[in-house]
Amino acid sequence: MTASESGKRVQCPICLEFFTWREDELYKRVVDDSGARWVKADLSGINNPVKRKDRRARCYVKCPNPSKENREHFLPVSHRDHGDPIVIGLVGRHESGKTHLLTAMIHEALRGDLRHHGLTFEPADELRHAAFQREIEQLMRGNKLQSTKELKEDFATYLLVRTAAGKTRPIVFFDVAGEDFVQSGQHSLGGQFVLGASALMFVDHPDGAVPALRGTQEMNSNPAFSGALERMGRREDMKSLPVAVVLTKADELRYEHPVDHWIRRDDLREALDAEVFRAESRDVYAFLDRYEARPMLDVFERFHRSTLHVVSATGAEANDDNLFPRGVRPARVLRPLLALLSMCGLVDHPQAMEVGT
Structure with a gap:
């Protein structure tokens, strides 16, 4: 310093x-x-x-x-050692899969699964990461995690990312209860991180995002999304924020086209290709549009740079004892993070700035 x-x-x-x-x-x-x-x-x-x-x-x-x-x-x-932090927040309703997604994502990032894109991660806050590491260990042992508590003002974890070009940047991750955008409205301290976020992930699961797929006629709405968007409307730079829209628990849709194709695709070792992100976004958009998943599509359309993804943080549903008997098998959980870091300029590749366009 x-x-x-x-x-x-x-x-x-x-x-x-x-x-x-x-x-x-x-x-x-x-x-x-x-x-x-x-x-x-x-x-x-x-x-x-x-x-x-x-x-x-x-x-x-x-x-x-x-x-x-x-x-x-x-x-x-x-x-203050490595420049202004990149603040990434996860927005989603209760039980949307945010916490499992973030935990699996950080686990894979810390073990080096993005090194093929020149990105390595390490904890930058020992105290907070010690608590987060216990969550990682619980999940990796096959235990279902508890939902995020309401009015959680603090961030989940704080990492330092190092790039192939020699740059270092802190990354702060927020995961707050979806109810913070609904029950407490504009006065919620837990949801106010969207006012200062550098990038966002909007997360929903099949039951909430595509109820028509289950044959239900209930109104398709997402109060967490609408509450966050309403609050973000106070930002002049809102539309320029990098955004990843993520359909979680995609293992439940493993036999639905085109989810079946993307959830099985392992492409982290491949060179960054903006067209692959466009192809996944195009296919997922068509799937969501087929089932009138307007809340997710509205978010995707509202921002200038955004991507659509299907992921599975656990690979299966927990049983009645809140356990994953066969363990967890995350799929594609790093793709949304790679998309956001590309849009934020941290990936040293000529295709990076084309991601999300």
């Missing part, structure tokens, strides 16, 4: 307020008999630069919380 960087104004991804970044007071999280709490970290006595760098990397800066709307919150020092 240079002296010039330690005076910059930054935006907090949690409260969305701007403040001057200062490192004269650093904090660390300690746990003892009285519980967990934040205490000031004193690095003044460390004169070994390598040791100091290591200790600093484990510290946090307290957001002054200018609006006083949020609870006390802290950001990792890496928030």
